Structures are given as structure tokens and as C-alpha cells.
Amino acid sequence: MSSRRVVLALALSSLRYRAAASLASFVAILIGCGLLIACAGLFETAIVLKAEPQRLSAAPLVVGGSAGFKLPDEESEVVPYAERAVLPEDQVAKISAVQGVGQAVPDVSFATVLLHEGAPAESGASVLSGHGWDSASLGGYKLTEGTAPNTPGQVVLDAATASSAGVHAGSAVDLAVNGQRQSFQVSGVAEPSQTVKAPAFFFSVADAQRFNPHPGTVGLVGVFPANGVDPGDLATKISEQVPSLTVLTGDDRGSAEFLGVSGSQLPLILLAAVFGGMVLVVMALVVSATISLTVRQRQQELALLRATGATPKQVHRMVVMETMAVGALAAVCGAFLGSLLGNWIFSTSGSLGIVPDELSFTQDIIAFAAGIVATLAITFGAAWFAALAAARARPIQALAEAAIPGVKVNAMRRMGALICGAATVLLAATTIFMPADTASAIGGPAVLTGAIGVALLGPEILAWVVDRFGPFVRRVAGRDATLAVINTRARAVAFAAVLTPITLASAVALGNVYSETTAQKAQIAAYAGQLQADAVVSSTAGGFSPDELAQIRSTPGVSTSSPLVTSSGWVEEPYDGNGSDPLRLMGVAAQDQGGTVLATEVTEGSLTELRGNSVALPVSVAENLEVKVGSKIKMRLGDGAQVPVTVVALLDSPSSYASMVLPAELLAAHTTSGLSSQVLVRGGDASAIVSALSDRAKDWPGVTVGDDSALAESFQASADVEALINYLLAVLAIAYAAIAAVNTLAVAVLARRREFGAQRLAGADRGQIRRMLFVEGGIVAVTGLVLGIVISLFTVIPMALTTGEIIPSGPIWVFLAVILAIFLIVWPATALSARLAMRRNAIEAVKMPGQ
Template sequence: MNPRRVVLRMALASLRYRAAASLATFVAVLVGCSLLIACGGLFETALAIDAQPQRLAAAPVVVGGSGGFKLPDEESQVVPYSERAGVPADQVAKIAAVPGVRQVVPDTTFAAVVATAAGPLGAEAPLAGHGWDSAVLAPYSLVDGSQPRSTGQVVLDEASAAAAGVRAGGQVPIAVDGAPPRDFVVTGIVHGDRTGPALFFSPADAQQFSVHPGTVDLVGVFPADGVDAGEVAARIAEQLPALTVLTGADRGSAEFPGIDGAQLPLILLAGVFGGMVLVVMALVVSATISLTVRQRQQELALLRATGATPRQVHRMVLAETMVVAVLGALAGLVLGRLVGTEIFSFTTGHGMLPPQLEFQQGIIAFGGGVVVSLGISFAAAWFAALPAARARPLQALAEAAIPPAKVNDVRRFGAKVLAAATVVLAIASLFTPVDITSAVCGAAVLTGSIAVALIGPELLAFVATRFGPLIRRVGGRDAVLAVINSRTRAVAFAAVLTPITLATAVALGNVYAETTQQDAIISAYAGQLQADAVVTSGTGAVSPALADAVRRAPGVGSVSPLVTSQGWIEEPYDGNGSDPGRLLGLDVRDANGVLATPVTSGSLGDLTGETVALPEGIADDLDLKLGDRITLRLGDGAQAKVKIVALLDSPSGYPSIVLPAALLAPHTTPGMANRLLVRAADGHDSAATVSAVTAATANWPGAVVGDSDAVKESFAAIADIEAMIHYLLAVLAIAYAAIAAVNTLAVAVLSRRREFGVQRLAGARRGQVRSMLMIEGGILAVLGLVLGTAISLFTIIPMAISSGTIVPVGPLWVFLAVIAAVFLIVWPVTALSARLAMRRSPIEAVTLPGQ
């Protein structure tokens, strides 16, 4: 018979008697493969960026403004704008004149909400106002009444009409552009498949309410009969290259401005998550397979003693592992789809990604996950089987009795190199820009964990020898054997130590580094502003009338709208690339203004019209001075040539470029501010001012008044979304490591049935054996927590220093929860495995094969 077939038959036959070890390998590959497939789906989604249009679904071609900023220092890279770029009104006629175009329908969006006694309807999506002409783009169909033809008339979608309790012919109060609600006559009710409110006004009203004069937001194009939409789109793009022409699923990115901007965060999420899962999987799978091979040393030695060649032993171990790995990878195909969908749903449901984005997971994601999983399994089995295959039969039998704790020179050298890399990464991150510090020092968690995995047996043996007396004093008689086992079984226990250390390092490193960085970011940006009261409008916009009402409140000293956006200094180019700078729009001409950043030169009193207050650090980098003119590329793609009238002492890591609110607001998607910052007049109490402002805005729908902490909360909302991504990565990596710890720990305990039988024949009770195992587990848990915590500090401390806080910031309960989680993993699994391992009588147990 073919020797290879004999090896394969032996491998398949042995799987029946190694259910626990096979199951551990199966689960490790299954979970790892499914997570890799999920990462592949996220990356595929980032490349496709598909979002089916809703309100524009009927238009085969959608035309929008410029797609993004073409970086001056790059040949082809274009960064999406953070705001919607409109289409100049004079371009609509040119689009209509393109051959093959039958009809063009411009669409303008503005803030409009139905006001009720319970508050504004649809405050979470206030940009719901449109002209009636654009209803054809969905299309919406009238189910009651008629279209609005005159000023003061409106058509509501079915959901909004039902919530407001109004029918065609009735009246409904609507707040438009943040102005006080006024009654509109409901001429009709429409039905549409899109979600969210939609309010359609007469053409005259829509033109009056538009906050972007001279432009339209989008243009829907209908080709002539028999003309292909792609052909028409190509013609428009050729004749009007400055515009963005979209067809198919790409039309959704025009309707939902955040779609294109989600590409880079999604690529980063998929890349970081995929890299972390890859490293974790490599450690987990290799530890699991190494443990199962190590426990078979005696059996493999007997095979060598009876004539099996090293190659045959090696092939048999490979065959066994790969059979289980293939089954795990195939099961991972099913689980990967479910995991990917759930992760994506979590990110969209918590605001990390636009909810309209469609999840893509094709053959590349599935194939890549399977190939990588099998490759890792093959490599792990290959290296794990080498010592057993190369060892001499008598030497292997001796090693099976007492596995040596020493690692070979290659592993020891690798551990030293990775430990040094961990230190170098931590030090290097101190000299990098604060915005990329986390990317540099974050890798220290993985390099440190790999170093522990390589040197783990010697670490365990050292701890058992150095702290053995202390453990025996604390644990009593049952700790004597536990200490001895921790030293002699260091190789097997190291497979359990690795995932515990990794889970602890990833959890603490990711969470506390992120909380420290986010606290610094929030404090830096919020610290640039000062306000005794903050007014937020639930209508999506702050009207001048609301600002006037607040100014008239007793005790109010100054009032400023707050507009936030992003942009670049284009000339001279600031080099920010894909990371545009933060723009703040304020009215800070008052002496007692809301800007807390010190002015080093110039005057904020001149900040009006086309002017800018520039952080001094940026001015120095670009060799700019007071009075110079620069060109800004704003969030919607518009250029603003502004004069520097003041230099600011902004935080070096988190600077903000300050513009007049009246200049910046029209270049944002809402077109208006939705917050007011209020300062109390000199000599007036801030709490009394909050009360006065609350009373002054009581009749304004959706107006919410907060105290000075609301400034920080407005920035915290954005930071919380970014932090959620890191928490998600940490939770998934920890869960995988926890599963691996459960697997390896259960296999390690169950494989010691014979040892437990011998101990019981020698007079030990079940409770004593169980107590010994619990102490062993405690040693592993404590050592894993100590090592994981130490490794995480190489990420946390550099982040704290770079953020200027020195001491890390974060909730204590996270650290306590990690400690509790480790012990809740180790002790219950140990107790259950011990019970299963001692089900047989001692006589039966000692006759079992194995150690």
C-alpha cells in the first residue's frame, strides 16, 4: 500500500480518539476564519462604497458637485469633501443640453421639520425640505390631495402626516431653516418607499428657503427613450468634467454625503481589524496545535521506535491537523457571513458608518479567509511537528515524561527582537505627530504578546521557581504539586498563558489608549471655546430670530453661532492630505467672546467678512504672518481667499482655524449653524444666565439649553463614534483570545487523566486534585494579567505623554472587568474540565494512553 495512504489512514483513525484536541483546533480555525472573512467583507465594502439611492431612485443618472479635493502634492489622489458640494445653477441648463437627455430635475434640500406639542418630528434627520418638482425623483405618488402650487402650501409624506395627525386640506406648523413655526396648508399626502420624513413645498417657497443661493444640491437626469443611462452619463462627464456623474448604486453617495467620506475610515477599520485578527489567530492556532502535538510526544516517540521515519511522523501530524483545519474553515464560511453582517450592522447602528451603506462580501472575502486560515494552520502544524519528528525515539520518550521548559535559540532570539521592538515602538511614538501616535505605539501590544508567546515556557518556569515558596505559603499543601506542575509542564501551560496575555494586553491597551486620546482631543477642542450656556436647535438650524431672542435674555453678554467643518489651506498648501484640518465658524467680535484661545497678535475684532484667525503653529510652518492672504479649500469644495487678521495660541496637536460663522456656514451641508454659544455679561452668574436663556427659548420648538459642559459634550459625540471602533476591535479580539484560552485550558486539563488517576491511587482526594488545578489556573491567570498589563503600558503611557496628560485617563471598571473576565474564564473551565477528567475510576484512568 502507498505509504502516504497509510499515513493518511492513521491520521484519520487517530482523530476519533482525540476529540478534545481536535475540537480545540476546529474552534480556533472556525472563529479565526470567520473573523477574517468578516474583515474581507468590510474591506470589500470600502472598495465598492455602494449605497442604493432612495429619494433619487427614479433618476437613472444623478449629477452632483465636485467629488473631492485633488491633493496638490499627489498625482491622482482625491479626498472626499466633508460637506455636500452643490451644482452651480447655470450648469443645469448645460446638463439639459447634452445629447440624449430627456429631462433634468434639480433638487434643493433645506432644514424643515413639523412642529408638534411633543417637539419637532424627524429632528434626527431635519434636512427634509424640498421643492415639489423633485418629488418625481423618488418617485413619490400622491395618495390624497394635490401638489403645492402657491406659497404657504406643503405636501407631507404619509408617516409625517400620520404623526402630526393631519390630512389633506388641514394646516400644520412647520419650522423652516430654524425660524419660528408657521402654519402651512397641507395640499396633499404622498407615498414613497424611502425612509425618513419628506416635506415638499411650492417652487416659490423652495427657492426662498434655499440656504445655498446660486446652486442646487443635486440634479436628476432622465435619458431619452432608447438611450442608455451609462452613455448619457459619459457624455455629461465629458462635457462637464468639474461635476460628478453617477449611475447605479453609486447614486447613493450623492444622496447621502457621508458615504464617500466613510471609505477611508472603513479601510482603516478593515485593515487594523484584519491585522489584529491575523496576529491573534496565528498565536492562538499555533498555541493550540503545539499543545496537542506536545501531548502526543509519547505516542509519536513510540511510532519512531517501531520504525516510522521522521517524514512519516511529520506527515501524519500535518494530515491530522489539516483535516480538522479544513472542516473548521468550511464551517467558517457560514459563520463568516453572519459575523460580517453583525459587525457591519453594529457599526452602522451606532453611527460609525452611514446606515445607507450596503455590506459587500463576495468570493474574494470568503476565499481569502479560507486560504489564510489554512495557511496559518499548515505553518503551525509544520513547525509544531518538527521537534517530535526529528527527535530520537529514546529522547522523545524522555521528553514526553517531563517536557523541557527551555526554548530553542531561534525562539529566544525572536523573543528578544520583538521585546526590543516593543520598546522601540513606544519610544518612537513619542516623537511622532499626535494624530498618528496610536498607530505607532498600538503595534507594541502585538509585538509584546508575540514575544511572550515565544518565551512563555521559560517565563512560567522562572515564576514557579522564583515565587514557588510564596505560592506554597499562600496556597497550602495543595500548592506544592501546583508549583511543581507549573515548572515541569511549562510548555503545555504556555499555550494557555499566550491567549490570556494577549486578551489582557489588547483589552487594556486599546481601551485605555483610546480613552486617553479621546479625552485629550475633547479637552483640547472644547478648551478653545468658552460658554456659560449652549443652545442646540432640534430643527436642524439656528435662525437669526432665535439668536436675537437669546441676546435679549437678561444677563446675556455675547452670543455666537457655532459652525464646525473641515478643510485645507490650499495656497500655500498645508500638506494635510487625507486628514483635513478643523474649521470653526464663530462670531467673536465681542470683547467678551466665546473663543478661549489666546490671541498672540492681531485682533478678533477684525474677524469679519473674508478673514481668518490662524493658529500660530500653522502660520510658522507655512511662513505666514499677520496681514497675509491665503486660499482655503472649504468642506464643500469652495475656495475662500481670506486675510489673516489674528494669530492664535492653539494647542499644537489639535489646532482649529477660526472663520466668521457667516463665511463658513453657507459652505456646510445644512447651510446654517445648529448651536449657539452664550456668555454671561460681566458680573452675572452663569447659572442665572442658563435659566434666563431657557426661559427665552421656551416657545422655540426643539431648542435645548445646556450649561458649559455642553460645549465638551458636542465634541464628545464625534469622539465617541471614533472610540466605538476601537472598542469593537478590542471586544472581538478579546472574545477570540478568550475562546482560545478556554480551548487550550480544557485540552491541557483533560489530557492529564492518567496523572490524576495516579494521584488518587496514591491517596489524594478529588477535592485535593481539583484544588491543585485551581491553584495552577490561578498562577496562569495572575501571570497572564501581569504580563498583559505590562505590555499594554507600552501603548498607554506613550499615548498619555503625547496627549499631554502624562497619567492615562479611563474608567477603573475596565481594568477590574478584565481581571474578573480572566478568572471567570480560567477557574470555571478548570473546574468543569477537572470533573470530566476524573469521571473514570483511578484504575481505568491510569490505563489510558497519554500523560
């Protein structure tokens, strides 16, 4: 039998006698593999963007406007627009003229909400549920009762909406169309060819044209090929003959129907990339710590093998084979766990609003293969390095080290720790000098580099803590602490494997959460700080009609009122270079004699000129673009329209989260709804204005009136989505680190059965041993917490400084919860492991193999 087979047989047979250590490695690798496969599935979902169409499902092809902004400084990157890119009406005729097109059906969508007793029947933001009856064929809608809406004032409801509202053909209903309350007669009820979750209201052609927020345009065109024409070939012809359009087939049609699908690609890629990178680092640290601990506990066995003639290469190969056997089994099981975790993370992201509900999770063989290969590579690397020291050691030296492991780390680990420490300081220092809106992307990795540094120097750190604070621990914890301090010092190498996940969990939790809460507070304050209002009028019924805006202006006590429109876009000429992170656009009315709703100081120019095609730029943006008041620039707005504008004012806006300000009428014309959903009001007595507007708003559907705090609340929702991504990352990383800490701690305690037996034979009882273990766990837990807090400060403090603060922002309960969680991880795991380790009587325990 060859030496390779002998080593393999020995490796496999030894697994039977090391169930606890093997189980710990198995669990760590299993969860890591599952998380990696889940991340790969999220990344694949972002690339594929599969969203099955619903209302447009009957049309084999869907044609929309431009897919997105092609970045001038990139060869192929296209960033989706924030708003729907519409098509001119004459494009419908061009599409119909393409050979092979059987029918081209235009679709116009506008905000429509069913009212019940004057209020929206369903809470929440309205959707673009109003359409022309001619577009009903795109969803295969068929009348189940009544007739089509042939004259103005008639509407057809989908069957689900009609049933829930209790209406039928011939009934009268109140609808808020583009924010204005109107009465319609239900001419019929229609059923789609397949399930459509969103409500649909179909109007006559005349009404659809009247309600179109963008006259002279259509939102989409559904194309039915002629008999015998392949949809794929026809899509190619349309793209060639009618350029600058997006032609979609199959599941890609869903991105045209659901506006949030294309826009979710970049956030989902970032979520997958950041989380995947974090999991890779955490998994490498956790698996390395677990395997190193199991190898360290076998040092005496490996030394005996060396003493009986085994070569260093054979010992090294045996350890690697053992670990890879466990790793391969864990990776196979991890494939099943990865499918479950991927679906859970994706569904959780959808429920939190991070991704749209219509997007489908995609996870195929590529995702599974990537996760398994990465897992096996990490496992092999961890096993190779863990076995290296034991294999190279001389037999007599190895026997001595097995008795009293040295705490000194080798030069390579010391150099690695030094590099990681320098990287942590460099990342923190770089963050301070960056804008707050981009600082988190640079400062975030400081948590990981700091944790890696601790992992490399773990034994020496624990030894120093015990030497420095051992007397203090003895005074606080009593006589049971004496042996605990000695044990912690002597077993610093083993306890370092527990220290690593504790440090990592606390650093990730505190760093991610508090850097995000600090940035979020600054972001909301910067947005709200650019505006001023005594009252904020908000609509959830599609927006404000011109009549409602006029009534707000005429309300007693109102001196200034301005619709507020928000979107995003770019300065294209000269290009601002913002790429995938476009600038925030804000639309307000021009300054008048009563004042302005803008709170930012005008350093040059005047807001009285903010009319027509004009813009007020933040000073920082103007300086970067080298433009001044009077300069003419070209902007790419949220719907893809290129608009030439004149700079009429420069604003002293915050350097981070600044907004470019345009006339509300100009910006609204290039948003999907075409309306503003908020109106800012100024006057003399704020409470009197709020009261007067509240009385008037009783007749307006879905309209609420609040004070200036509503400005921050309106922006809170979008900021919360970004925060939830970081919270989700933190929770998953902490959970993995916690499981790893429990695993490692259990292995470390269970390996000490002989020691506990000897202590009991010497007169100690079980309670004294448990108290000793609790003190040991407390030393490791406190050390890990302190290190995690220090490491997190390298991310949190620089983030606070970039926002102009010294003290980070965030709830204190998070800090207290992390402390509590660490001790709930360490002490219960210690108690359970101690109970299992002392099940046998003392004499039997002393006879057992182990350290």
C-alpha cells in the same frame, strides 16, 4: 501503497482517537476563519459603498458636485468632503443640453422639521427633509389626495409623515424651516414609488428658492434619459461635456442622497484593516499555541513512530496532514460563520453610528476566498513549525522529552522574542514624540508585538515565575499548592499555550480601552478648551435663524454672543499635507468690545479683523506652512469650495486637535445646512444668563440652553464614534482569545487523566486534585494578567504623555472587569475539564493512553 498514502491514512485514523485536541484546533481555526471573512466583507463593503437610493430612486442618473478633494501629494486618492458639494444653477442648463438627456430635475434640500405643540415631533438631529415640489418626481412621488403646492405657504407631506401626524389635505401644520417656526397649509399628501425612510416636505418653487441655504445653487440634479438612451452611456457623455461633476448610476446614487455614505469609507476601511490585522496576529498566536500543545502531548507517540522506523519527514508530514484535515473542515464551516459574523459586526457598527444605516453590507466570493486562503496558510504555517521539533528529535531523546518537557526555547524563538521586545519599546518611544491625534495609530501595535514576544518565551517565563514565587504561592495557598507549583514548573510548555491567549486578551483589552479613553478625554478637553462661554444655546431643529440670533444678542445680561459652526477642510496653497485627515474648522463671530468666545491666546494679530475672507491659524500650523499674519493662503472648505483667505491672527492652540478659526458667516455658507446649530454666550452672571435665555427659548422649537459643559457634550458624540470602534475591536479580540484559552486549557487538563488517576490511587481525593488545578490555573492567570498589564502600559503610558498627562484616563471598572473576566475564563473551564477528566475510576484512568 505509496508512503504518502500510508502517512495520510495514519494521519486520518489518528484523528478518531484525539477528539478533544482535534476539537480544540477546529474551534480555534473556525472562529479565526469566520472573523477573517467578516473583516474581508467589511473591507469589500468600504470599497463598493453600496447604498440603494430611496428619495432619488426614480431618477436613473444623479449628478452632484465634486466627489471629493484630490490630494495634491497623491496621484489618485480622493477624500470625500465633509459637506455636500453644491452645483451652480447654470449647470442644470448645461446638463439638459447634453444629447440624450430627456429631463434634468434640480433638487434643493433644506432643514425642515415637523412640530407638535411647538417642539420637534421626532427627537434627534434634523435631516434635510425640505425640498421643492419639482423634485418629487425623483422619488416617484404621486399625490394621493389634494393638490400640488402652487403658492407660497403650501406644503405636501409624504404619506407616512401625514399618517403619523394625523393630518390631511387642508390641515394646517407648524414646521421649523431652517430653524424658524412657520405655519403652512397642507395642500396634499404624496406616496413615493418605493419605501423612503426619511420624511419629505415639498414646498412651492417660490418657497424652495426662499429657503435654499445656498442661493444660486442646487444640491443635486436628477437626470431622466430620453427614450432608448442607455443610462451608462449618457453618464459618460455628461462627465465628458460637463466636467468637475459626479455622475452616479445604480446603487452609487445612494451616496449622493445620503451624505454619510461617502464619508464612512475611510473609517470602515480602517476598521476592517485594523481589525483584520489584529485577527491575523491573534489567530496565528492562538492556532500556533493550540497545535503546539496537541503536538507536545503526542510526543511519546511520535517518538515511538521514530523508533519503529518512521523518518523525520514522514512524522512531520503526518502531523501537518492531520492539522490541515481539521483546518480544511474548519475553514469550510468558517465560511458560514463568517457570513453571520460579518452581518452582525456591520449591523452593530450601524446601530452604534460607526457607519450609516443606509449602507449595505457586501460580502461575495472574494471575501470568502481571502478568508479561507489566509486561514489555511496560517494553519499550515503553525502545523509546519509545531511538527518541526518533534520530527527532528532523535527517538530516545524524544521519549525523554515526552516524560519531562524542557522549558528552554530554541535560539530562533529567543531571537524573535528579542525583536518583538525591541519593536514594542521602539513603538512606545516613538509614540511619545508624536502628536496625540496620530499617536494611537503608532502605539497600538505595541500590544501585539509584546504579546508575540510573550508567546515565544512563554515556557521560560512560567518557569521563572514558579522558581521565583513558588514559595510565596505555597505559603498563601497551603499544602495543595506544593504539587501545583511542581506541576506548573514541569508542564511549563503546556501551560504556556494557555498563557498566550490570556496575556493577549488582557493586553488588548486594557491597551485599546485605556489608550482610547485617554485620547478621547484629551480630544474633548482640547476642543472645549479653545472656547469659553457662560451659556450654550443648542438647536435640534436645523439651526438658528437671523431673528433668533438677534434676540439672543438682545437678551439682558448678554455681552457677547457668537454662532458656532464646525466643519473640516484643508489649506491647499501652501498645502498642509493632512491628506485623508483634514484639519478641524471652527467658525465664530469676530471679537467685539464685550470679549470673545475663543479661549486660546492670540500671539500675533487681532481677532477684530476676523471678518470676510480671513482666518486665524494655530501657531503650529502657521509654522509648518511658513506663513505669518498678513499672508494670503487658499483653503479648500468642507463643500469643496476653494476660498482665498488672509491670515489675521495666530493662536496659541494645543498642538493636537487644533482648529483653524474662520468667520462664522464664511464657514456656514460652505456647510450643508448653511446654519449654526450652537450659539455661545458670555456675560456677567452665568446662572442669570442661562435663566434669561431659557425663558426666551421656550418660543423657539428644538432649542435648549445649558452651561459651558454643553461644549464638551456636543463634541462627545463624534468622539464616541471613534471610541466605539476601538471598543468593538477589543471585545471581539478578547472574545476570540477567551475561547482559545478555554479550548487550550480544556485540552491540557483532559490530557492528564492518567496523572489524576495515579494521584487518586495514591490517596488523593477529587477535591484535592481540583484545588491543585485551581492553584495551577491561578498561577497562569495571574502571570498572564501581569504580563498583559505590563504590555498594555507600552501603549497607554506613551498616549498619556502625548496628551500632557502622566496617569492615563478611564474608568477603573474596566480594569476590574478584565481581572474578573480572566478568572471567570480560567477557573470554570478548569472545573469543568477536571470533572470530565475524573469521570472514570482511578484504575481505568491509569490504563488510558496519554501523558
